[in-house]
Each structure stands twice: as structure tokens, then as C-alpha cells.
Amino acid sequence: LHRIKASGLKLRFCTNETQATRENFVKKLQGMGFDISVAEVTAPAPAACRILKERSLRPHLLVHNDLVPEFAEIDKANPNCVVIGDAAENFTYANLNEAFRVLIGMEKPVLISLGRGRYYKETDGLKLDVGAYMKALEYACDVQAEVVGKPAEKFFESALAEMGVPAQQAIMIGDDIVNDVGGAQRCGMRAVQVRTGKYRPCDENHPHVKPDAYVNNLAEAVDVILQQL
Amino acid sequence: LHRIKASGLKLRFCTNETQATRENFVKKLQGMGFDISVAEVTAPAPAACRILKERSLRPHLLVHNDLVPEFAEIDKANPNCVVIGDAAENFTYANLNEAFRVLIGMEKPVLISLGRGRYYKETDGLKLDVGAYMKALEYACDVQAEVVGKPAEKFFESALAEMGVPAQQAIMIGDDIVNDVGGAQRCGMRAVQVRTGKYRPCDENHPHVKPDAYVNNLAEAVDVILQQL
Numbered sequence: 003l004h005r006i007k008a009s010g011l012k013l014r015f016c017t018n019e020t021q022a023t024r025e026n027f028v029k030k031l032q033g034m035g036f037d038i039s040v041a042e043v044t045a046p047a048p049a050a051c052r053i054l055k056e057r058s059l060r061p062h063l064l065v066h067n068d069l070v071p072e073f074a075e076i077d078k079a080n081p082n083c084v085v086i087g088d089a090a091e092n093f094t095y096a097n098l099n100e101a102f103r104v105l106i107g108m109e110k111p112v113l114i115s116l117g118r119g120r121y122y123k124e125t126d127g128l129k130l131d132v133g134a135y136m137k138a139l140e141y142a143c144d145v146q147a148e149v150v151g152k153p154a155e156k157f158f159e160s161a162l163a164e165m166g167v168p169a170q171q172a173i174m175i176g177d178d179i180v181n182d183v184g185g186a187q188r189c190g191m192r193a194v195q196v197r198t199g200k201y202r203p204c205d206e207n208h209p210h211v212k213p214d215a216y217v218n219n220l221a222e223a224v225d226v227i228l229q230q231l
Numbered sequence: 232l233h234r235i236k237a238s239g240l241k242l243r244f245c246t247n248e249t250q251a252t253r254e255n256f257v258k259k260l261q262g263m264g265f266d267i268s269v270a271e272v273t274a275p276a277p278a279a280c281r282i283l284k285e286r287s288l289r290p291h292l293l294v295h296n297d298l299v300p301e302f303a304e305i306d307k308a309n310p311n312c313v314v315i316g317d318a319a320e321n322f323t324y325a326n327l328n329e330a331f332r333v334l335i336g337m338e339k340p341v342l343i344s345l346g347r348g349r350y351y352k353e354t355d356g357l358k359l360d361v362g363a364y365m366k367a368l369e370y371a372c373d374v375q376a377e378v379v380g381k382p383a384e385k386f387f388e389s390a391l392a393e394m395g396v397p398a399q400q401a402i403m404i405g406d407d408i409v410n411d412v413g414g415a416q417r418c419g420m421r422a423v424q425v426r427t428g429k430y431r432p433c434d435e436n437h438p439h440v441k442p443d444a445y446v447n448n449l450a451e452a453v454d455v456i457l458q459q460l
Binding site for chain 2: 090091093094095098099102103106120121127130131133135137138139141142144
């Protein structure tokens with residue numbers, strides 16, 4: 003990251019993290035030695051807040067407790083939509099029924115989902131991600147959720163707008179073949195897959211998504227990008 | 232019911248109830264004055280048990296506590312499939328993750344769902360039904376559930392087989408336009424919708440399903456059927 007910043011290239015961190023505010027997300031990465039600040043992060047919750055404000059929507063939140071501060075400035079009285087994130091322990095039977103009742107009580111239900119992930123791994127095992135609960139509410143209410151976060155085009159577009167860089171001049175570096183690589187390419191960006199984290203060898207045979215390049219780690223991605231400047 | 236039984240017509244009760252054993256379901260209806268016995272009931276759990284036995288499947292159960300006795304004779308050690316019913320309070324975050332892990336750990340996940348209802352009403356409000364949680368697991372595991380219960384054809388076929396009556400000679404009486412009327416008609420039965428219970432006037436404009444007749448209540452259905460003998 004130091005080398006990219008020193009080169010004068012513009013940089014943006016695009017995350018689907020919805021279990022923590024950007025502040026806490028950044029603190030965690032800083033603690034791991036990353037040169038990152040809150041202003042450099044594009045995340046689903048602030049993107050959702052922009053949509054809520056633009057359309058005068060008052061959300062009922064079904065999100066992780068640690069994410070709630072991101073919605074501090076949003077009017078939540080008398081809700082006219084539901085925002086669902088990876089609520090983890092907050093995905094209780096009672097909370098799901100409550101979110102459902104808000105939606106089914108609306109003439110045209112509005113469901114905004116902070117991502118569409120199927121599952122993820124934690125130290126104590128695999129967990130259902132927000133996408134699974136989104137599907138449950140979509141089916142029960144016969145509605146299609148609006149997904150905020152990768153791989154939604156709008157999400158990448160807002161990251162590009164924040165940098166002031168056209169898609170053709172931007173490169174996405176990510177470990178997720180669908181959400182990172184596929185999403186960025188659909189926006190007209192090039193995308194590099196790193197063979198770390200979520201990467202699995204079978205990704206290289208993905209039926210729809212083909213990265214513009216592979217690298218073994220982030221440092222190698224930086225090498226490749228700086229060499230081609 | 233007395234009049235139907237006295238006429239010599241064969242009778243079968245087809246229910247999607249998965250929050251109680253047939254024994255308790257029948258007791259409840261007997262208490263309300265219905266002439267009904269356990270042997271006359273076709274319900275999803277015993278239908279699922281037949282499938283489990285036929286295919287040597289050992290289920291991980293995500294069902295209501297009160298339904299567990301229906302699976303008493305089924306081997307549940309080292310599960311190789313998941314059976315999901317309307318688990319109600321048992322739809323906890325931990326239980327959903329556990330069922331998900333059983334499925335995702337299988338080479339070809341097998342998910343059997345006791346119904347595909349979207350929601351239902353209880354005295355304390357609307358509740359998400361088994362279909363919503365089925366969709367969550369389907370999405371997370373990229374699998375399609377096998378649905379047992381109305382409106383599945385197999386379910387009606389087993390009720391017909393239990394009576395020894397061909398579909399063309401059977402009439403379904405029900406309040407649910409899709410699960411009762413539509414499901415029975417797809418099996419070649421005629422179907423009457425009663426204008427009680429779940430019935431809503433807008434059902435009469437249903438885009439796909441048209442009952443063979445409407446009646447205002449069960450007694451009227453019996454009148455109509457006996458008149459045509």
C-alpha cells in the first residue's frame with residue numbers, strides 16, 4: 003500500500019464488511035499494519051445511507067449491533083423499508099419475523115440488502131451470510147431486494163466517483179472471483195485475482211468470470227501494476 | 232363429516248401441519264367436534280419418513296420439538312440429509328448454521344422441506360413459514376429442496392393411494408387456492424374452494440388456478456357432493 007500511495011496512484015478500499023463500522027474496520031486493519039484511513043473506504047452501510055436519504059426512506063434495521071452507528075443520522079421512525087446486513091446473532095426468529103412484518107405491511111415492500119453473500123468461515127465454523135436471509139425475506143414477501151455492496155455495479159461506480167477515475171483507468175485487486183473480479187469487470191474495470199484469502203484453485207475454471215491477471219499476493223499485484231505505468 | 236362417512240364415500244384429511252404429531256393434531260380436531268382418526272390423516276412428516284426409509288437417508292432435523300416423535304423410528308446418526316419443517320422458535324441462528332453445515336459438508340446436498348409456505352398468521356401476528364427458511368438454505372447451498380406436503384403431486388398421490396381411489400374419482404375440498412385447489416387439480420382431481428379460513432375474495436381472480444366450484448363452508452361442500460352421487 004505504501005508503494006501504491008507513493009507512486010501517486012489513487013486508491014480505494016472496497017469492502018462488503020457489515021459487521022462493524024468503517025472506524026472499527028479501519029482500526030483492525032491499522033492494527034495489522036495496513037496504511038488505511040476511514041476516508042479511503044467504500045462500504046455497504048454508507049452506500050445504503052446515501053440511497054435512504056435520496057429516496058426519503060426510513061429503515062427498519064436488521065443488522066449487526068456494531069453496524070448501527072453508521073445509521074446514526076438516518077430517521078428510523080415509522081419505517082418504510084427494511085435494511086438487512088450480516089446481523090449474525092441478531093438473526094433471531096423474533097427479529098426475522100419483525101422485519102418480515104414491516105415488509106409485508108407495505109403496499110410495495112422495499113428491501114435493501116448489504117451484500118448477497120451465501121456464507122463465510124469463522125474460527126468456529128461456516129456461517130450463513132446475509133444473502134441467505136435476504137432470500138428468505140424475498141420469498142416470503144414476493145419482492146426482489148436491492149443489493150448494495152460488491153458485486154453491484156452502483157457500488158463500484160461510487161468508489162470510482164469518489165476517486166474521480168474512469169472505470170477504464172482503474173484496476174480492482176481482490177480474492178473473490180465473483181464479487182471482486184466479476185463485479186469490477188462488469189463496470190468496465192480490469193481486475194486481478196490474488197491467490198490468497200478466499201481464492202480457491204477451482205476459481206481458475208470459473209464458467210463466467212476470467213480475471214485479467216492472477217498474482218500470488220498483494221505485493222506482486224503492486225509490482226505488476228507499477229511496472230506497467 | 233358424519234354425512235360423508237355415512238354415504239360410504241372414502242375420506243382422507245390432507246394437512247401441511249408440521250408443528251405437531253398427527254396424534255396431537257387429531258386430538259385438537261376431535262376436541263373441536265370433528266369425527267377424525269389418526270389413520271385418516273395424510274401429513275408431511277410421515278410422508279418424509281417414507282422417503283427417508285426408501286432412500287436410506289439419515290436426517291438432521293430442523294423441525295418443531297412437537298414434531299420430533301414422528302421421526303422416532305428413523306436412524307438419525309451421522310446424517311446425510313436435512314429435513315426442515317416449520318421449526319418456529321427452533322429457527323435460531325445457531326440451528327440454521329448447524330443445518331447449513333450438514334448440507335454444505337455433503338458432496339450433493341439433500342434438503343427435504345415439509346411444505347413451502349411463505350407465512351402464516353398466529354394470534355400474536357404474522358410469522359415466516361418453512362418456505363422462507365427453505366429458500367435461505369437453498370440459496371446458501373446452491374441446492375433445490377424436495378418439498379413434501381401440499382401442493383406436491385406426490386403428496387396428493389399418496390393420499391389417493393391410501394384410499395385406493397383414482398384421481399378422477401376424487402374431490403379435494405380446501406381453503407388454500409394454490410396448495411389445496413391448484414395442487415389437487417394438477418394431480419387430475421377436481422377441487423372445491425371453501426370461502427372460509429385462508430380464503431380471500433381476490434383468490435377468485437387467481438391468475439393460474441380456477442376451482443371446479445366454490446362453496447361457503449364445508450357443510451355446503453358436502454351437500455353439493457352428495458347431491459351429485
